[in-house]
Amino acid sequence: MARLELRNVNKRYGSGLPDTLKSIDLAIDSGEFLILVGPSGCGKSTLMNCIAGLEEISGGEILVDGVDISGMSPKDRDIAMVFQSYALYPTMSVRDNIAFGLKIRKLPQAAIDEEVARVARLLQIEHLLGRKPAQLSGGQQQRVAMGRALARRPRIYLFDEPLSNLDAKLRVEMRTEIKLMHQRLKTTTVYVTHDQIEAMTLGDKVAVMKDGIVQQFGTPQQIYNDPANQFVASFIGSPPMNFIPAQLVRQEGQTMALLDSGQERCALPVTAGEEWLGREVILGIRPEQIIQGSAQGNGLPAITAQVEVTEPTGPDLLVFVTLNGTKVCCRLAPDVRCQIGDSLRLQLDPARVLLFDAGTGERLDRAAVAPQHEHVA
Amino acid sequence: MNSHRLRWFSPSRLAIHGTLLVACAVYLIPLLVMLLTSFKSPDDIRTGNLLSWPEVVTGIGWFKAWDSVGGYFWNSVKITVPAVLASTLIGALNGYVLSMWRFRGSQLFFGLLLFGCFLPFQTVLLPASFTLGKLGLASTTTGLVLVHIVYGLAFTTLFFRNYYCSVPQALVQAARLDGAGFFTIFGRILLPMSLPIIMVCLIWQFTQIWNDFLFGVVFASGDAQPITVALNNLVNTSTGVKEYNVDMAAAMIAGLPTLLVYVVAGKYFLRGLTAGAVKG
Numbered sequence: 217m218a219r220l221e222l223r224n225v226n227k228r229y230g231s232g233l234p235d236t237l238k239s240i241d242l243a244i245d246s247g248e249f250l251i252l253v254g255p256s257g258c259g260k261s262t263l264m265n266c267i268a269g270l271e272e273i274s275g276g277e278i279l280v281d282g283v284d285i286s287g288m289s290p291k292d293r294d295i296a297m298v299f300q301s302y303a304l305y306p307t308m309s310v311r312d313n314i315a316f317g318l319k320i321r322k323l324p325q326a327a328i329d330e331e332v333a334r335v336a337r338l339l340q341i342e343h344l345l346g347r348k349p350a351q352l353s354g355g356q357q358q359r360v361a362m363g364r365a366l367a368r369r370p371r372i373y374l375f376d377e378p379l380s381n382l383d384a385k386l387r388v389e390m391r392t393e394i395k396l397m398h399q400r401l402k403t404t405t406v407y408v409t410h411d412q413i414e415a416m417t418l419g420d421k422v423a424v425m426k427d428g429i430v431q432q433f434g435t436p437q438q439i440y441n442d443p444a445n446q447f448v449a450s451f452i453g454s455p456p457m458n459f460i461p462a463q464l465v466r467q468e469g470q471t472m473a474l475l476d477s478g479q480e481r482c483a484l485p486v487t488a489g490e491e492w493l494g495r496e497v498i499l500g501i502r503p504e505q506i507i508q509g510s511a512q513g514n515g516l517p518a519i520t521a522q523v524e525v526t527e528p529t530g531p532d533l534l535v536f537v538t539l540n541g542t543k544v545c546c547r548l549a550p551d552v553r554c555q556i557g558d559s560l561r562l563q564l565d566p567a568r569v570l571l572f573d574a575g576t577g578e579r580l581d582r583a584a585v586a587p588q589h590e591h592v593a
Numbered sequence: 594m595n596s597h598r599l600r601w602f603s604p605s606r607l608a609i610h611g612t613l614l615v616a617c618a619v620y621l622i623p624l625l626v627m628l629l630t631s632f633k634s635p636d637d638i639r640t641g642n643l644l645s646w647p648e649v650v651t652g653i654g655w656f657k658a659w660d661s662v663g664g665y666f667w668n669s670v671k672i673t674v675p676a677v678l679a680s681t682l683i684g685a686l687n688g689y690v691l692s693m694w695r696f697r698g699s700q701l702f703f704g705l706l707l708f709g710c711f712l713p714f715q716t717v718l719l720p721a722s723f724t725l726g727k728l729g730l731a732s733t734t735t736g737l738v739l740v741h742i743v744y745g746l747a748f749t750t751l752f753f754r755n756y757y758c759s760v761p762q763a764l765v766q767a768a769r770l771d772g773a774g775f776f777t778i779f780g781r782i783l784l785p786m787s788l789p790i791i792m793v794c795l796i797w798q799f800t801q802i803w804n805d806f807l808f809g810v811v812f813a814s815g816d817a818q819p820i821t822v823a824l825n826n827l828v829n830t831s832t833g834v835k836e837y838n839v840d841m842a843a844a845m846i847a848g849l850p851t852l853l854v855y856v857v858a859g860k861y862f863l864r865g866l867t868a869g870a871v872k873g
Binding site: 265268269270289291296299301303305306320368 | 761763764767768769770771772774781785
């Protein structure tokens with residue numbers, strides 16, 4: 217296993233075209249699981265292809281254990297990849313698919329047989345070895361594709377949206393299996409996905425990308441609790457974070473954000489520089505950070521709002537109200553009794569409310585830390 | 594809505610089947626006439642009508658035909674087999690490069706190559722004979738084979754390129770990461786999955802080259818001419834009595850190989866022409 221470091225990686229397709237990747241700086245330690253997540257067209261797959269060597273970078277360095285591999289051909293990089301379409305060789309049996317890379321590298325037949333057997337046992341596909349890919353289900357093809365990557369024991373594994381072709385149930389199962397596999401084998405892995413649940417559950421580190429730029433790089437907890445900007449905050453989390461436009465004012469010697477439900481007004485103490493007073497900002501509040509107001513006062517600011525829609529999901533009850541003219545989702549306990557039209561008392565923890573610049577989407581209350589310097593505590 | 598299933602003797606069915614039978618007859622009766630005539634004796638031909646059964650079935654026409662065109666039959670084999678194999682293989686390689694290893698201008702290259710499909714035979718006669726002359730291959734079988742290969746490349750490249758365009762690029766990428774090189778990927782991954790399109794190419798090229806007359810009459814001379822030219826010479830002889838049984842037998846000999854190829858590989862031909870995406 218190896219340490220992977222990207223330094224100032226750039227990629228552009230033509231001199232007149234905008235950069236596809238802009239100054240990517242990422243680093244993961246040996247055995248870590250890196251997630252590249254972002255909407256379609258954000259450059260995450262391009263970045264992965266650049267690491268694999270399928271596409272050349274226009275600038276920067278890709279270091280594996282301190283050695284720049286960006287000039288090497290794919291076969292010399294010792295990297296294995298699992299493709300979204302699995303890309304199993306259709307005319308070969310499962311056994312030959314797994315053994316192909318080993319045969320190319322001219323391993324002795326005995327070693328190849330042993331390795332195929334090991335991988336097949338690991339992935340529980342021993343009974344499928346004689347079949348052709350077309351005779352396998354989607355989940356089985358997925359396993360074979362992983363087996364082909366595992367067989368070579370490469371220094372780095374790349375996964376390109378490996379679960380997106382599976383149905384919902386199988387996707388959850390395979391997600392857990394990939395995590396288990398990683399915990400057992402401790403392989404350095406880069407995993408591309410557009411699914412924020414996969415990003416949160418699988419990754420040791422997550423890089424959220426948009427328009428070829430890494431918006432934030434950190435642990436899943438950092439990304440979730442302390443997003444760098446409104447894009448990251450909106451991309452991670454389901455149901456997504458509420459963004460409520462609000463005025464900042466000075467009241468009782470404190471900076472306050474004003475909320476109005478149409479029934480009641482309330483002031484939320486926040487931390488922001490003097491220069492923001494009197495201006496409109498965006499409050500970011502996650503649905504689970506809005507709680508039902510309790511009878512005994514706990515000191516948290518409260519506001520009464522009218523219930524507009526309820527969505528019982530089973531474990532939660534999602535309630536939608538309007539604050540400052542914006543629809544706001546609250547994730548409440550399933551046993552909360554409320555009807556559409558009811559007035560509901562809600563409380564917010566000001567300490568967990570995030571503030572964003574309404575123009576740029578940047579955080580106001582977050583010290584500007586260069587993302588690559590964040591590390592797991 | 595299957596309660597009113599069409600019965601085969603309903604008026605519309607009868608009309609359809611009747612039309613198809615007539616169409617079959619239009620194509621098959623000439624073949625039947627040829628077959629019948631080839632087994633008749635010259636006297637028989639003079640007295641009977643076209644569709645009458647031979648009075649005495651005799652193979653004399655076939656023996657005489659083989660005596661006059663047999664040598665040219667092997668000429669045609671010597672021309673067709675290498676030309677078909679070479680043009681198919683090179684076409685496959687071209688298609689592989691044009692679909693999986695695109696380079697700057699490869700689309701333009703492909704477009705220009707496609708143009709070759711629409712070039713009439715006549716337009717290439719002079720340039721080709723000039724080139725063959727420069728290469729010292731004028732009036733040789735090798736020269737004729739070369740002309741057939743070059744002329745066929747436009748078609749074979751088109752076939753393979755379009756077939757490989759439906760193959761996911763990820764297959765090639767996976768093989769590259771597995772350590773396979775340009776030719777290993779071609780030989781081990783793509784060629785094994787190309788059977789239908791190889792068959793299409795073989796049938797197409799075989800039919801084109803075996804049936805070719807113009808290139809054969811221009812670029813081959815004397816004893817090296819293909820069977821199509823020999824057949825023409827035989828049939829157009831103006832001396833002596835017309836031996837229709839020999840003519841018909843010779844024409845059958847000239848036509849049989851293409852018929853045979855289609856019968857043997859025809860199922861792949863249809864499959865290859867209609868092949869959609871090949872998924873792993």
